[in-house]
Amino acid sequence: MNKKMKELLAQINEKKAEIKNLVEQNKIAEAKNAKEELKVLSEKFDLLADIEDDDRDGIEDQIENGTAQNVGGSKKPEKKDIVRAFVNRIVCGLSKKRMDDRDAEIMDTMTEAAPDDNGFSAGGFTVPQDIQTDINELRRTSDDLSQYVNVEPVSTKSGSRVLEVDAESVPWSDVDEGESIPDAATPTFKQIKYTIKKKGGILKVTRELLADTAENILAYLKKWIAKKSRATRNAAILTALKTIITGKEVEITGFDSVKDIFNTKLDPAIEASSVVLMNQNGFNYFDKLKDEYGKYIMQPNPTQPTQMLFLGKYPVVKLSNKTLKSEAVKTTEEGKETVAGYKHPVYFGDPKEAITLFDREKMTVELSTEAGDLWAKDMTGIKVRDRFDVQIVDSEAVVGGVITENVVAE
Numbered sequence: 001m002n003k004k005m006k007e008l009l010a011q012i013n014e015k016k017a018e019i020k021n022l023v024e025q026n027k028i029a030e031a032k033n034a035k036e037e038l039k040v041l042s043e044k045f046d047l048l049a050d051i052e053d054d055d056r057d058g059i060e061d062q063i064e065n066g067t068a069q070n071v072g073g074s075k076k077p078e079k080k081d082i083v084r085a086f087v088n089r090i091v092c093g094l095s096k097k098r099m100d101d102r103d104a105e106i107m108d109t110m111t112e113a114a115p116d117d118n119g120f121s122a123g124g125f126t127v128p129q130d131i132q133t134d135i136n137e138l139r140r141t142s143d144d145l146s147q148y149v150n151v152e153p154v155s156t157k158s159g160s161r162v163l164e165v166d167a168e169s170v171p172w173s174d175v176d177e178g179e180s181i182p183d184a185a186t187p188t189f190k191q192i193k194y195t196i197k198k199k200g201g202i203l204k205v206t207r208e209l210l211a212d213t214a215e216n217i218l219a220y221l222k223k224w225i226a227k228k229s230r231a232t233r234n235a236a237i238l239t240a241l242k243t244i245i246t247g248k249e250v251e252i253t254g255f256d257s258v259k260d261i262f263n264t265k266l267d268p269a270i271e272a273s274s275v276v277l278m279n280q281n282g283f284n285y286f287d288k289l290k291d292e293y294g295k296y297i298m299q300p301n302p303t304q305p306t307q308m309l310f311l312g313k314y315p316v317v318k319l320s321n322k323t324l325k326s327e328a329v330k331t332t333e334e335g336k337e338t339v340a341g342y343k344h345p346v347y348f349g350d351p352k353e354a355i356t357l358f359d360r361e362k363m364t365v366e367l368s369t370e371a372g373d374l375w376a377k378d379m380t381g382i383k384v385r386d387r388f389d390v391q392i393v394d395s396e397a398v399v400g401g402v403i404t405e406n407v408v409a410e
Contacts, residue, residue: 008045013207013378015041086128087214090221090367090382127363127384131222135363138226143323145237146230148275149355150393159358160193163393192391194358199232200385207378221382225363229386233357234323236390240355241277241347244392245400252346252401255291261348262311265399270350276310277317277347279324285344285403286310314348329404341406349398360387 015038022031127135140147203224209217250261262271278286289297298316301307308316329341366383 004048008041012041017378086131087218125365127365132363135222135226138222139230143319144230145234146357148351149237149357150352151357151359153361154358158195160191162189162191192393194389194391196360196387196389198385198387200383201228203382204379205382210380225384237355238324240390240392241398244354244395244398249400249402252403255289261399266349270353270397273350274348275315275317279319279344280321281326282344282346282403283318339407341404344403346401347398348401351398353394353397356391356393358389362387
């Protein structure tokens, strides 16, 4: 779409807003005149779109009869072609009429033509793999909990996994040469089922943003999707962790209570690969806690100074208080409720053994300029959906601790 067509598209949107305002003011005659002006603008736009189509056809005819050179040399789109087409679809909405033929052809390969098995409505399109890879990279920060759990890509909406309980501690029987393998004690199995769920939100963008460069639009969109995807997956993982430890929390009262967790609560096989996950409040508590020799129990990792080690060997994962919230302890005196203290959650163990995130690895995007109040505000809504499920696999792989901190009365 050339500069003139973009200018006409902006005028069309402005004229639509003008018509709506006139109708709301009950200026019907003026609204009808404005509608005729809108019709003229739309016809101009369509004529320019047809000319662009004709020019494109002419170039392709030259390529076909050998009088022009096909720079690409291949019909397979390159990454830059996919990125351009993706951004142009966002800028132009879902109208293939207003897109370059090559872009429309590329986008057809990513279009959700009909509702799929998760009920996505027609008209949306799949985020290209190259862009989704960039989003995944942007999502991977220290606050991204998916890097601490087991992530399993799946291609089906639902499924299951069968695991043997205590397989590590139940040995096979001896078998003599030439003898049949004897029946062993019947192993215990458990089935882990997953059902992919839709998660999504809407980004409302202004016309000014969509008038920016393709690179800026794409960078803005990727950062927003990465932040929302990270927050959504973190919430699901933290819900699973809380489910594991609810009713079994260990009260942290000092250094010895921490030693008890690693010495007796966690299986040695789990303990060897453990991390300690806490929020800022919990970190502040442990950062001041010393062992029986007066040494702080958290120290910088000698090989990675930015990373802290718990008891000299367990990596510390510090999350924001906004991500992993502390719970307020409230009391009521004389009918007045006050906060008496806070409980800070801490997780000890190996989340990769405890939790699996089943990732469908397929984001979809839908666009609208008319939903809600978007049309009146001259905005475009970009609805993004992510698909995954989080399931508990081994509830013994994580132990939950709680630090109770009382509020000091002034």
